[in-house]
Amino acid sequence: MAIVFWSSHDVFAFSSSPRLIATRRFINSPKLEPSNMFECCRKRSMVDKVEIQENNVSGSFNMLFLGHNIALGYRNHTNIVMRISSVDSKDSDPSVLINGHFDSPLGSPGAGDCGSCVGSMLEIARLIVDSGWVPYRPVIFLFNGAEELFMLGSHGFMKTHKWRDTIGAFINVEASGTGGLDLLCQSGPTSWPSDVYAEAAIYPMANSAAQDVFPVIPGDTDYRIFSEDYGNIPGLDIIFLLGGYFYHTSYDTIDRLIPGSIQARGENLFSIIKTFTNSSKLKSTYITNSSGVTANAFNDERAVFSDYFSWFMMFYSRRVATILHSIPVFVFLFMSFMRGRSHSWSAAFFDFMKGFLFHAFGTTLAIVMPVAFSILRLQFSTQAMNWFAHPCLAFVMFIPSSLVGLLIPRIIWRQIPLSQDVSIVKISKQVLSDEAMFWGTFGFYAILTSVYLVSGLSGGFMMFFTSISMLPAWISFCLSVKSFGRLSLRTIMSYILPLIPCLAYAVYFGGFLSQFVIEKMGMMGSLPPPYGYYVPDAIVASLVGILTGWCVGPLMPICSGWLGRLSILQFLLHFTVFSLAISCQFFPYATSAPKRVVFQHTIHTAGSSQIMESTYDFSVTDSNSLLFLFQHAPEVAKELNVTSDFSIESALVSQRQDWMAIFPVSFLFSNSVKFSANKDDILKQYEFFPNLFVQNPYSNSENGPRRVHLELHLGSLEEIWVTVLNITGPLSNWSFADNVLPGTETYGGGPRSYICRLSGPSDSNWTFWLEANNSEALRVDLAVLEQKLVGPANRLKGLFPDWVDVTAYSSFMSSYIL
Numbered sequence: 001m002a003i004v005f006w007s008s009h010d011v012f013a014f015s016s017s018p019r020l021i022a023t024r025r026f027i028n029s030p031k032l033e034p035s036n037m038f039e040c041c042r043k044r045s046m047v048d049k050v051e052i053q054e055n056n057v058s059g060s061f062n063m064l065f066l067g068h069n070i071a072l073g074y075r076n077h078t079n080i081v082m083r084i085s086s087v088d089s090k091d092s093d094p095s096v097l098i099n100g101h102f103d104s105p106l107g108s109p110g111a112g113d114c115g116s117c118v119g120s121m122l123e124i125a126r127l128i129v130d131s132g133w134v135p136y137r138p139v140i141f142l143f144n145g146a147e148e149l150f151m152l153g154s155h156g157f158m159k160t161h162k163w164r165d166t167i168g169a170f171i172n173v174e175a176s177g178t179g180g181l182d183l184l185c186q187s188g189p190t191s192w193p194s195d196v197y198a199e200a201a202i203y204p205m206a207n208s209a210a211q212d213v214f215p216v217i218p219g220d221t222d223y224r225i226f227s228e229d230y231g232n233i234p235g236l237d238i239i240f241l242l243g244g245y246f247y248h249t250s251y252d253t254i255d256r257l258i259p260g261s262i263q264a265r266g267e268n269l270f271s272i273i274k275t276f277t278n279s280s281k282l283k284s285t286y287i288t289n290s291s292g293v294t295a296n297a298f299n300d301e302r303a304v305f306s307d308y309f310s311w312f313m314m315f316y317s318r319r320v321a322t323i324l325h326s327i328p329v330f331v332f333l334f335m336s337f338m339r340g341r342s343h344s345w346s347a348a349f350f351d352f353m354k355g356f357l358f359h360a361f362g363t364t365l366a367i368v369m370p371v372a373f374s375i376l377r378l379q380f381s382t383q384a385m386n387w388f389a390h391p392c393l394a395f396v397m398f399i400p401s402s403l404v405g406l407l408i409p410r411i412i413w414r415q416i417p418l419s420q421d422v423s424i425v426k427i428s429k430q431v432l433s434d435e436a437m438f439w440g441t442f443g444f445y446a447i448l449t450s451v452y453l454v455s456g457l458s459g460g461f462m463m464f465f466t467s468i469s470m471l472p473a474w475i476s477f478c479l480s481v482k483s484f485g486r487l488s489l490r491t492i493m494s495y496i497l498p499l500i501p502c503l504a505y506a507v508y509f510g511g512f513l514s515q516f517v518i519e520k521m522g523m524m525g526s527l528p529p530p531y532g533y534y535v536p537d538a539i540v541a542s543l544v545g546i547l548t549g550w551c552v553g554p555l556m557p558i559c560s561g562w563l564g565r566l567s568i569l570q571f572l573l574h575f576t577v578f579s580l581a582i583s584c585q586f587f588p589y590a591t592s593a594p595k596r597v598v599f600q601h602t603i604h605t606a607g608s609s610q611i612m613e614s615t616y617d618f619s620v621t622d623s624n625s626l627l628f629l630f631q632h633a634p635e636v637a638k639e640l641n642v643t644s645d646f647s648i649e650s651a652l653v654s655q656r657q658d659w660m661a662i663f664p665v666s667f668l669f670s671n672s673v674k675f676s677a678n679k680d681d682i683l684k685q686y687e688f689f690p691n692l693f694v695q696n697p698y699s700n701s702e703n704g705p706r707r708v709h710l711e712l713h714l715g716s717l718e719e720i721w722v723t724v725l726n727i728t729g730p731l732s733n734w735s736f737a738d739n740v741l742p743g744t745e746t747y748g749g750g751p752r753s754y755i756c757r758l759s760g761p762s763d764s765n766w767t768f769w770l771e772a773n774n775s776e777a778l779r780v781d782l783a784v785l786e787q788k789l790v791g792p793a794n795r796l797k798g799l800f801p802d803w804v805d806v807t808a809y810s811s812f813m814s815s816y817i818l
């Protein structure tokens with residue numbers, strides 16, 4: 001039976017109307033009423049039991065998010081939970097959880113992130129019911145209503161839901177783009193979930209190296225809530241990574257989704273769910289916790305794995321990896337011993353080490369050269385990241401210069417005397433030189449494999465594959481030399497051919513990685529001058545350099561005899577200079593690769609209806625500054641009275657404190673500017689502004705701890721996304737997060753402070769208390785993010801060209817001394 005997971009209806013239902021957390025517009029749409037959504041499952045189910053619940057979750061907790069301490073308070077976020085099980089199943093049966101979120105980030109329709117996830121989940125639910133397959137164990141679908149507000153929906157589920165203790169495995173589906181293959185980014189604890197994935201995935205896309213780098217990537221998913229922060233459940237984190245240009249932008253629309261990707265993900269998920277539900281290792285977390293099963297049954301470490309062109313998975317345990325990944329280093333030492341056995345072991349070893357050092361030098365130059373050229377180009381250009389909308393530019397600029405770096409040491413190599421004496425060894429200098437270079441290069445990848453192993457990382461597989469693939473290539477080369485001579489084309493080909501599976505893998509993985517990184521450079525932040533301007537180009541240049549070294553390096557010992565000529569170096573250098581010049585003619589952005597701009601209408605208020613100041617604040621999230629934006633968006637510049645002599649230095653500076661409403665994203669900004677704006681339009685739209693009231697002004701004692709009860713009125717704001725409190729002073733306790741204070745933050749150069757984000761429907765006031773341990777004043781700075789703009793701000797937003805994605809909102813800010 002052909003299974004069609006690409007159901008545009010499902011995704012459309014979740015991406016056609018904005019899903020605003022605070023206003024519940026999503027749930028209020030009749031088409032999306034939970035009972036309607038799941039009608040198919042209810043009506044058709046003959047053999048399965050289908051239970052559907054709408055849960056409103058509330059809670060409060062502290063977390064470390066992207067290295068920042070933050071407290072979160074939330075109320076009445078909506079989760080929809082559906083459980084499909086056999087008719088005779090019990091409530092306590094171990095189950096498999098599938099989690100995907102239906103909320104979308106600020107200003108984004110969220111078709112990819114994560115309408116696509118919800119579409120996949122609905123389709124799988126329909127398929128389970130329609131196909132008549134009765135899951136051996138219950139499958140729970142968590143349609144999570146608040147992920148973008150820092151994983152509140154999953155927290156609410158794990159803290160309150162009656163089925164949370166029955167979950168024995170989970171799959172978190174996410175999107176950091178609009179498609180491509182869905183990569184298994186995290187798995188654990190233990191190797192069981194990745195084992196299930198390797199067995200079940202029909203189009204596997206996984207690399208254990210991803211788990212090495214995930215902790216340093218600025219992003220987080222619900223995976224941490226289920227398997228780390230609020231549970232120890234074995235699970236998988238499966239993410240769409242390509243198409244990152246549109247991630248969290250207004251361009252994340254249904255027409256940009258890739259049907260083939262969603263189809264592949266659906267087939268993968270359905271198969272993985274089946275395997276999980278049938279697995280004898282599936283135990284409910286309740287049983288696992290109460291009997292200590294985790295310690296015994298899952299007493300193994302993360303495995304080493306990777307897909308090969310999504311055709312199949314290579315998978316082995318860490319114990320096997322420890323043995324396997326040690327082999328290349330022993331081969332390296334053994335071969336130097338074998339070569340030196342007849343005369344001098346140390347002389348042979350020295351020659352091999354010379355080959356090692358030359359390859360290490362070449363690999364380093366392969367990174368340094370493109371970085372140097374990227375910086376050189378920016379000396380002559382007023383725009384960075386020209387490759388952003390045209391990734392091939394990065395390849396034509398940086399691959400040739402990287403090759404130059406790889407080849408330079410090979411030219412020097414010919415002048416280097418060998419330690420082995422030709423007259424004693426009785427082998428020609430050419431042969432000894434080839435051997436030293438080959439085994440030196442082999443040793444380089446062998447030692448890298450060992451470094452990975454010793455450091456406990458899981459990505460050593462790639463270096464292992466490279467080094468081990470060089471052995472058949474060398475054998476084939478040696479045999480061919482005997483038949484066809486050292487310099488024949490056949491001999492060269494006999495070396496290259498056995499390496500092709502490994503080099504093709506390097507190109508496949510490297511191509512995916514470089515495309516991913518190039519797309520993400522649009523949102524890495526605007527780093528401060530003078531170096532910030534160079535950083536994205538230098539990062540992409542060094543990445544292309546590393547990957548070129550990896551893809552071409554193993555060929556060097558033999559092919560450099562042909563390639564290491566001055567004429568070829570000259571050609572590569574000319575080509576590099578030419579492509580650097582050509583790339584300057586390309587504009588960095590396009591509708592298909594928009595520049596991200598954050599536009600905040602900042603309204604400083606006092607009391608319930610007084611406006612102190614109104615400004616338009618702007619920030620960008622990449623290295624082309626606002627000056628670049630105003631130069632290329634003349635209508636915006638005209639509206640803001642930005643003239644040709646405008647400079648960032650002379651403009652009004654928008655401080656980090658002004659961006660409190662989007663903490664901690666505001667740490668990505670530098671060089672933000674603001675323009676004063678009219679106050680009157682605001683009063684036309686809003687009668688009352690957010691205001692904090694002290695409820696017990698007289699109950700405070702003069703000395704010692706004092707507790708201040710507060711009530712937060714949100715005024716006449718209509719579509720509040722979040723409210724952020726920044727509290728400074730002698731705070732010793734509060735009513736949030738089970739009376740636990742988070743770590744402090746220093747924000748915008750101010751004193752150490754506590755930051756709390758509140759979210760949820762804003763139709764009622766927030767009440768809470770703060771406790772101070774002395775009589776010094778507590779200061780509360782309040783920032784309320786309203787998704788609506790007043791008329792003129794909305795008009796200004798509309799003036800931006802279509803290669804710009806504008807995230808625009810109003811921020812109401814006020815301060816209180818308690």
Ligand SMILES: [Zn+2]
Pocket residue numbers: 101113114147174175
């Ligand atoms: Zn998401």
